[in-house]
Amino acid sequence: MKRPLVLFTVFYCSGILLGNLKRFNFWVIIGLALTILCCINIFLKKNRIFLILTSVLTIVAGILSLENYRRVPSSHINNFIGYKSNSLYCLKGFVDSDIETKNNYSEFIFRPEEMRLEKLGWGCCGKVLIRTDCLKDLNYGENLMLIGKLSRPNANVSGYKNYLMRQGIYLTMQIKDLRQVIRLTGKSGNPFLRFSRWLRNKSEAVISSNLEDIPASILSAMILGQRRNIPWLVNDSMVKTGTVHILVVSGFNVGIVAFISNLLLKILRIPRRPRLIFTIICLLIYCFVTGASNPVIRATIMGVIFLCSYFFKREPDIYISLSLAALIILIVNPQQLFDIGFQLSFASVLAIVFVYPRLKNLFGGIFSKIKILQFIYDSSLVSFSAWLGTSGIIMLNFRILSPITVLANILIVPLATLITLAGFTLVLSGAFCPFLTNLFSFPASMLINLLLVLNTKLAKLPFAYFSF
Amino acid sequence: MLDFTPEEKKIILFLLYLGFCGLILSNLIKAWPQTKKLVYPGVELAKVNLNKIGLEEIKRLSLIPPKITRQIIEYRKVHQRFTSLEELKNIKGIGPKRYEKLRSIFFIE
Numbered sequence: 001m002k003r004p005l006v007l008f009t010v011f012y013c014s015g016i017l018l019g020n021l022k023r024f025n026f027w028v029i030i031g032l033a034l035t036i037l038c039c040i041n042i043f044l045k046k047n048r049i050f051l052i053l054t055s056v057l058t059i060v061a062g063i064l065s066l067e068n069y070r071r072v073p074s075s076h077i078n079n080f081i082g083y084k085s086n087s088l089y090c091l092k093g094f095v096d097s098d099i100e101t102k103n104n105y106s107e108f109i110f111r112p113e114e115m116r117l118e119k120l121g122w123g124c125c126g127k128v129l130i131r132t133d134c135l136k137d138l139n140y141g142e143n144l145m146l147i148g149k150l151s152r153p154n155a156n157v158s159g160y161k162n163y164l165m166r167q168g169i170y171l172t173m174q175i176k177d178l179r180q181v182i183r184l185t186g187k188s189g190n191p192f193l194r195f196s197r198w199l200r201n202k203s204e205a206v207i208s209s210n211l212e213d214i215p216a217s218i219l220s221a222m223i224l225g226q227r228r229n230i231p232w233l234v235n236d237s238m239v240k241t242g243t244v245h246i247l248v249v250s251g252f253n254v255g256i257v258a259f260i261s262n263l264l265l266k267i268l269r270i271p272r273r274p275r276l277i278f279t280i281i282c283l284l285i286y287c288f289v290t291g292a293s294n295p296v297i298r299a300t301i302m303g304v305i306f307l308c309s310y311f312f313k314r315e316p317d318i319y320i321s322l323s324l325a326a327l328i329i330l331i332v333n334p335q336q337l338f339d340i341g342f343q344l345s346f347a348s349v350l351a352i353v354f355v356y357p358r359l360k361n362l363f364g365g366i367f368s369k370i371k372i373l374q375f376i377y378d379s380s381l382v383s384f385s386a387w388l389g390t391s392g393i394i395m396l397n398f399r400i401l402s403p404i405t406v407l408a409n410i411l412i413v414p415l416a417t418l419i420t421l422a423g424f425t426l427v428l429s430g431a432f433c434p435f436l437t438n439l440f441s442f443p444a445s446m447l448i449n450l451l452l453v454l455n456t457k458l459a460k461l462p463f464a465y466f467s468f
Numbered sequence: 469m470l471d472f473t474p475e476e477k478k479i480i481l482f483l484l485y486l487g488f489c490g491l492i493l494s495n496l497i498k499a500w501p502q503t504k505k506l507v508y509p510g511v512e513l514a515k516v517n518l519n520k521i522g523l524e525e526i527k528r529l530s531l532i533p534p535k536i537t538r539q540i541i542e543y544r545k546v547h548q549r550f551t552s553l554e555e556l557k558n559i560k561g562i563g564p565k566r567y568e569k570l571r572s573i574f575f576i577e
Contacts, residue, residue: 104568214514231514232573236529263476425486439490445507446493452513 008058009323015062016334026067033060066334077112077126078170081150089150090116091173094188095142096127098197098291100228105133109169110146111188127168129153132175140197141189145182148173166335196288200224203289206430207423210441215448218247222416223423225249225290234452237459239398242387242405246416248341249290251299251349256424257286258303276311280304294329294336295345301325318353322346343393351389356382376410383409404464411454419447511575518556518574519549531573536561550576 036057043049072078081089097109110128114121130146138144150171153161164170175181187194203224208216217229227235227247238244261282265275287300302321309316326346329336336342359381383406395401402408422444429436458464472480496503516529518540526537539559544550553571556562562570 104564212508214509214511232531233516234514259475259479263479266476421482422486425483436487439494440486441490442493442497442507443486443489445509446489449507449509449513452509456513 003317003319003323005327006319006323007055009327011055011058012062012065012327012330013337015059015064016066016330016337017062018059019063019066019334020338024063024067026064026071029060029064029067033057033064036060062330062334065331069334072170073125075123075125077115077124077128077150080115080122080124081152081171085150087117087149088147089173091128091146092116092184093144093146095138095140095144096189098140099136099138101136102228105131106136107131108138109167110144110173126170129164129169129172130175131172134178135175135181141187141194143184143186143188145184146173146175147180147182148175162338166333166339193288196285199285200226200289203427203430206427206437210426210430210437211445211448214452215445218448218451219419219423219426219444221247222420223249223253223427225293225296234455237455239400240402240404240459240465241408241412241455242394242402242465243408243412243416243455245344245348246412248295249293249299250295250345251302252417253290253420254283254286254296254299254303256420258283258307260424260428273311276307280307283307294339294342297329298322298325298345298349301328322349322353340393340397344390347389347393348386351385352382355385355388359385379410379413380406383413400465400467402465404458404461408455408458411458412451415447415451415454419444419451422447512577515575516573517577518553519544519576521574529573531569532566533561536566552576 036053040050040053040057043053077091091110091112092114093110093112095108096111100107108130110130112124112126112128115124128150150173152170153164153172164172204220204226207219207224210216211219213229214231214234217231218234220226221230225248230247235244235247238247258279261279262275265278270278283300283303287296290296302318302325305321305324306316329342360378363381386409387405391401391405422440426437426440426444429440493503493507497507516525523537523541526532526540527534532540536559539561540556543555543559547555550556553567553574553576556570556574557567
């Protein structure tokens with residue numbers, strides 16, 4: 001078999017799907033897995049049976065992995081709270097996320113390490129979503145003591161409840177008064193994550209101090225993955241034209257980071273091997289700076305695999321790197337398989353990798369003599385392939401079909417590429433030569449302006465999109 | 469000399485283009501302030517003009533219940549136009565939370 005990892009990833013995903021459809025007894029699955037393992041040992045020399053058994057074992061691993069993720073440890077905060085609890089709890093822990101501000105309230109994830117109820121106190125773990133309208137100046141890793149009622153997410157809003165559960169959040173707390181919060185000394189959390197967030201805040205400061213509100217919000221989303229300030233209308237019109245993916249950090253950004261770090265190190269005359277290692281470190285830092293969302297993790301893993309293949313002088317394989325990226329994400333959190341971001345990210349890449357070469361072969365090099373026409377033709381095929389791969393998921397989840405997507409992407413993706421490059425130049429100039437930032441901000445702002453005008457015009461075309 | 473690959477040369481060229489583009493735009497804005505429109509996106513690209521939007525368009529936004537949508541249009545008819553977004557608070561059904569949401573969507577001109 002040429003690519004066994006691809007097959008195992010498919011079986012692992014099937015296991016997760018199966019585990020989601022039906023809940024299996026944990027001990028039965030463990031017994032089944034052990035039996036299969038014994039059988040594999042017996043049939044080690046018979047290739048076909050070995051392959052069948054390992055495939056079944058991978059399915060079982062998928063079921064077990066999901067079951068394991070759903071089970072919370074005995075000290076999990078969820079185990080101490082009744083279904084309807086009106087008691088006032090005192091939680092001691094640290095801020096484990098950024099502060100997301102929506103309208104006039106803020107949200108953040110809190111990791112409790114100790115909880116108290118009246119005079120009783122005990123150690124605990126887990127995550128609690130804190131919603132507040134008075135606390136705003138918080139940072140990742142800050143130690144806090146919070147007093148309030150713990151409640152479960154609204155069961156009527158099933159999509160939201162499931163979304164929180166996928167992140168391992170089962171409880172929420174409202175903070176309406178500053179007297180409910182006691183700030184403690186010291187910092188907790190991962191120092192690497194703290195550094196990544198510091199780097200992101202610095203980059204955001206460079207963008208917001210050099211650009212006006214609207215271009216700054218778009219550039220922050222495109223290169224730092226910070227979408228909180230994107231105006232609703234911009235987001236809505238990009239959803240309608242099927243170009244909202246440009247507001248998400250993706251493989252292209254990861255490629256730029258790899259290229260820039262490699263170039264800088266080359267200028268500094270660093271030898272090839274240390275240069276590759278340092279580029280990998282830069283990619284990992286960038287992944288955390290942008291919030292480590294699914295598309296970025298996928299692109300980072302694929303990028304690291306490609307760099308490693310150069311390191312070990314092996315031929316990189318896109319299908320294997322894509323499978324490995326999916327497998328790593330799903331081993332860490334199997335529930336990500338049901339996340340729309342994960343599905344769209346992998347479906348689009350898979351469609352481009354699989355459908356695009358076939359379409360190109362089918363139609364041949366029609367415009368091979370005229371370079372610009374060939375470029376437009378290739379872009380159309382890539383865009384059409386990605387649209388084919390993602391339109392089903394988009395129709396199911398967002399109830400929108402956008403025939404304009406192919407045309408919009410042909411026009412907008414090259415523009416977004418230029419904006420991303422200009423954005424990276426702006427941020428880097430902010431770090432290395434701040435006197436140039438003002439100069440670089442003008443072209444970036446002009447390109448964003450052009451992007452918005454173009455997108456608005458495309459969304460207003462007749463039959464651009466159908467919502468149902 | 470540093471031996472740059474063709475790709476690296478393209479990046480250096482891109483930086484030069486970007487720098488010159490910035491210089492030209494900066495000079496243009498100083499000489500003809502009206503060219504600002506070329507560089508900075510207008511508010512109408514990111515927000516909806518509350519004094520111009522029609523009933524069907526608000527409905528299509530599917531952000532506000534139809535009853536409140538009708539009340540907004542009626543309020544505009546009675547008062548000719550909205551003079552500030554704060555006036556939205558006078559409409560029954562628009563509380564502080566909804567107002568905050570609408571404030572980020574509409575603008576007044």
